[in-house]
Amino acid sequence: MSNIYKALQERILVLDGAMGTMLQAYKFTEEDFRGERFKDYPTPLQGNNDLLSITQPEAIKTIHGKYFEAGADIIETNTFSGTTIAMADYQMEDLVYELNYQSAKIAKEVADEFTAKEPHKPRFVAGSIGPTNRTASMSPDVNDPGYRAVTFDELRIAYKQQTEALIDGGADLLLVETVFDTLNAKAALFAIEQVKEERSIDIPVMLSGTITDASGRTLSGQTAEAFLISVSHIPLLSVGFNCALGANLLQPHLEAIANKTDFAISAHPNAGLPNAFGEYDETAEEMGEQIEEYLKKNLINIIGGCCGTSPEHIREIAKIAKKYKPRKADALNSVESAN
Numbered sequence: 001m002s003n004i005y006k007a008l009q010e011r012i013l014v015l016d017g018a019m020g021t022m023l024q025a026y027k028f029t030e031e032d033f034r035g036e037r038f039k040d041y042p043t044p045l046q047g048n049n050d051l052l053s054i055t056q057p058e059a060i061k062t063i064h065g066k067y068f069e070a071g072a073d074i075i076e077t078n079t080f081s082g083t084t085i086a087m088a089d090y091q092m093e094d095l096v097y098e099l100n101y102q103s104a105k106i107a108k109e110v111a112d113e114f115t116a117k118e119p120h121k122p123r124f125v126a127g128s129i130g131p132t133n134r135t136a137s138m139s140p141d142v143n144d145p146g147y148r149a150v151t152f153d154e155l156r157i158a159y160k161q162q163t164e165a166l167i168d169g170g171a172d173l174l175l176v177e178t179v180f181d182t183l184n185a186k187a188a189l190f191a192i193e194q195v196k197e198e199r200s201i202d203i204p205v206m207l208s209g210t211i212t213d214a215s216g217r218t219l220s221g222q223t224a225e226a227f228l229i230s231v232s233h234i235p236l237l238s239v240g241f242n243c244a245l246g247a248n249l250l251q252p253h254l255e256a257i258a259n260k261t262d263f264a265i266s267a268h269p270n271a272g273l274p275n276a277f278g279e280y281d282e283t284a285e286e287m288g289e290q291i292e293e294y295l296k297k298n299l300i301n302i303i304g305g306c307c308g309t310s311p312e313h314i315r316e317i318a319k320i321a322k323k324y325k326p327r328k329a330d331a332l333n334s335v336e337s338a339n
Contacts, residue, residue: 015304071318104169280308
């Protein structure tokens with residue numbers, strides 16, 4: 001565990017890019033998603049990217065390897081939708097433990113291969129914990145504002161199961177990401193703290209919110225600073241933002257929190273905003289120029305890419321990150337000295 005704290009003090013760490021963007025290039029069919037094991041499954045499975053860790057593991061392994069080759073220090077497991085709540089769409093709630101375990105196992109195998117080749121640059125696996133497709137703070141029914149599609153306890157139970165499987169599979173840290181509802185995130189953080197206590201372990205936790213529009217707020221209505229304050233009671237490795245915005249539009253929100261916390265700061269923005277076809281056109285060089293502004297202003301400890309980013313984007317980001325020192329974060333010093 002202390003390895004990542006040490007690495008963060010030495011350099012800006014690079015997170016990988018978009019798993020979904022890379023998987024789209026494979027053009028997997030319904031049959032590819034099903035594989036032999038699920039060929040007679042009663043529901044359509046195309047689009048269930050997490051399932052590919054079981055049915056197309058070589059593709060997932062290859063993508064992880066490409067990001068490490070591009071310069072990533074941390075890769076995310078293929079588990080963004082790996083909860084019983086999200087998997088209910090495919091009637092695959094019973095597979096959740098296996099999906100998370102296998103995803104973490106694949107990622108850890110690749111990370112260990114690269115660490116063995118370059119011991120001076122250890123590679124890490126972040127267990128990706130997505131927001132689910134439900135919100136605990138708001139009603140999905142405009143005619144019934146008091147209704148909630150999910151409870152805090154349902155979220156906690158689902159996140160606890162995912163957390164246990166990711167740890168069992170070998171994740172080095174956990175990344176609660178794309179947080180649009182802080183109450184959902186609090187359920188995830190509560191579940192993680194439960195697992196840490198039950199197992200007497202201390203696994204680092206990254207937390208990454210998402211600013212959903214030009215108002216500069218999350219979907220549940222918080223500004224960047226309010227989001228930070230509402231989660232700062234948890235001992236986090238890092239706090240930051242990802243998705244929804246390109247690098248330039250995300251910068252003001254990073255500036256809003258960078259001097260208000262001792263945690264490390266992370267960002268993995270999109271490759272610009274989507275075009276009319278929902279695709280991302282920003283090149284690696286264009287994104288790199290914007291990311292460099294973060295580094296010039298000393299805003300960042302961990303930097304990567306979200307929607308639309310590829311190994312080319314990560315290679316460019318890694319090249320730029322090498323030129324800069326990481327932002328000082330007192331929380332990293334105190335944990336490192338405790339170890």
